[in-house]
Amino acid sequence: MSIDFKKAAVIGFPIAQSLSPFIHKHWMEAVGIDGDYTAIEVAPGEIAAFIEQAKLDGLSGFNVTVPHKTDIVPLLDKVAPLARQMGAVNTVKINEDSTLTGFNTDGLGLVAHLKNTVSDYPVDKPVLILGAGGAARAAALGLLTENIPMVMISNRTRAKAEVIANDIGRGRMTVVDWDNRADAVSASGLIINTTVLGMDGQARLELDLSAAAKDTVVYDIVYKPLETELLAKAKAQGLRTVDGLGMLVHQGAAAFKLWFGYDVGFDTVLRAKLEAKLS
Ligand code: ATR
Numbered sequence: 001m002s003i004d005f006k007k008a009a010v011i012g013f014p015i016a017q018s019l020s021p022f023i024h025k026h027w028m029e030a031v032g033i034d035g036d037y038t039a040i041e042v043a044p045g046e047i048a049a050f051i052e053q054a055k056l057d058g059l060s061g062f063n064v065t066v067p068h069k070t071d072i073v074p075l076l077d078k079v080a081p082l083a084r085q086m087g088a089v090n091t092v093k094i095n096e097d098s099t100l101t102g103f104n105t106d107g108l109g110l111v112a113h114l115k116n117t118v119s120d121y122p123v124d125k126p127v128l129i130l131g132a133g134g135a136a137r138a139a140a141l142g143l144l145t146e147n148i149p150m151v152m153i154s155n156r157t158r159a160k161a162e163v164i165a166n167d168i169g170r171g172r173m174t175v176v177d178w179d180n181r182a183d184a185v186s187a188s189g190l191i192i193n194t195t196v197l198g199m200d201g202q203a204r205l206e207l208d209l210s211a212a213a214k215d216t217v218v219y220d221i222v223y224k225p226l227e228t229e230l231l232a233k234a235k236a237q238g239l240r241t242v243d244g245l246g247m248l249v250h251q252g253a254a255a256f257k258l259w260f261g262y263d264v265g266f267d268t269v270l271r272a273k274l275e276a277k278l279s
Contacts, residue, residue, distance in 0.1 A: 006035030007058060008259055011042040011050060012065035019274065020063055023252050026273065027264040047072055054094060060259040061093040063252070069134060076102040085141060085168060088134055091255040103258060106135065107142025109251030114190075114219060116250075116266065117242045121217045125189025126150040130181065130207070132160035135194040135221055141168055143190075150174065152188070154181040155195075186211040192219040198228040205230050209237055216240075221247055226278055245274055 006028070010020040016039070024037035040062075042050045047068055054062060064072050069088040073079060076092065077099040083089045089102035114121060127148050129136050132155035140151050151169070154176040155161040165173035176184045185191065185208065197205035199222045207230060209218070218234035223244035231241045249266045256264050 004034060006033050006060055006260065008035070008037045008060050008062055008255075009040050009054070010037070010063040010065060011040050011047070011068060013041055013043055013067060015039045015041045015065070018065065019248060019277070020252060022274070022277065023249060023270065024256060026270050027253075027256050027262070030267070031260075031262045031264065033260060033262075042068065044068070044071070048075055051075060051100065055098050059094055061091065061255070063255055064090050064092060073102060076100045078102070080104070082107065082141065086134070086137055088137075090251065091258060093258050103255075104138065105251040105254035105258075106138035106247070107140075107145070108254050109249075110135075110139050110192075110219075110221070110247045111142040111146055112250040112253075113246030113266070114217075114242055117246060118217050118240050121240075122189030122215050123148060125213075126152055126184075126187055127190040127192065128176070128181070128184045128188040129153045129192050129194060130197075130205070131155055131194035132157065132164055133194065136161075137164050137168070139192050139194055139221075140164060140173065144168065144170075144172055148172075148190075152176050152184050154178055154184065182208040182211070185209060185216075186213065188212070188216060190217045190219060192221065193228075193230055194221050196222070198222050198230055200224045209233055209239070212237065212239060214238065217242060220244055223248065224278060226275065245271070245278075249274070 018039045021037050021039050028035050078101040080103045083102050083104035086104045091103040093101045151173045153161045156178045161175045196202045217240045219242040220228045221244040222228050234241050253264050
């Protein structure tokens with residue numbers, strides 16, 4: 001192990017299923033970093049102890065996933081503006097002076113993947129976001145930064161969608177009743193599913209796409225399965241689709257840049273490796 005050995009990690013509870021070690025190790029090898037990225041199970045209430053250990057171990061930083069994204073915020077020395085607006089952190093950088101800065105790269109990852117996959121998505125039309133969890137908030141923030149004219153948000157529990165619209169909408173978000181979500185399809189240039197519906201082991205996502213305009217893009221952040229029923233239906237109708245794998249990879253790439261300074265991305269070798277792992 002050289003003196004320059006770099007370390008990073010992802011913390012969550014549970015964490016065994018995380019693809020992040022696989023992705024970051026691929027990049028470390030690609031850019032020639034001698035290092036390791038590990039998945040560490042940290043139980044609720046043990047984050048502070050983990051942070052102290054991470055400093056002692058000389059980690060460059062770590063990713064944060066469910067259920068710690070919000071709980072970690074008060075334990076950090078600095079929080080970047082986007083993460084502050086999200087109220088959630090998914091990436092922590094451990095600075096030279098051992099202070100910690102929190103970032104949220106989820107929204108940027110989502111938009112980066114969208115642009116890479118469909119560079120000419122309809123920027124002048126409203127977006128329809130399904131769901132109102134952390135991923136929905138990240139998607140809305142990311143897209144509002146991109147000057148999308150209006151974000152419509154629809155969630156089974158309407159109140160949660162209203163909280164997001166009030167927090168970050170600044171007059172550019174409207175709430176659509178879950179039962180009326182299909183009515184919003186025809187006006188939408190982009191439809192994003194951020195709910196768990198359609199994921200292996202979860203219920204189906206019911207959404208009638210028949211009224212969608214020809215240039216509508218359908219984005220599902222679910223990546224298990226990689227081609228969800230929603231995406232298959234959109235494709236069959238001739239619509240362009242974006243799968244959820246890239247959001248995971250691009251938010252990881254943003255973290256990699258923060259820790260190690262290298263621009264990495266979704267190379268074809270990485271996609272092939274991940275598709276093989278998920279199939
Ligand atoms: P994350 O923070 O990762 O985005 P989450 O907070 O667990 O995930 O959110 C899951 C989303 O899936 C929520 O929008 C949830 O709707 P509720 O807010 O009403 O719970 C949605 N969801 C889960 N099961 C659902 C179901 N059976 N029907 C409709 N929406 C569902």
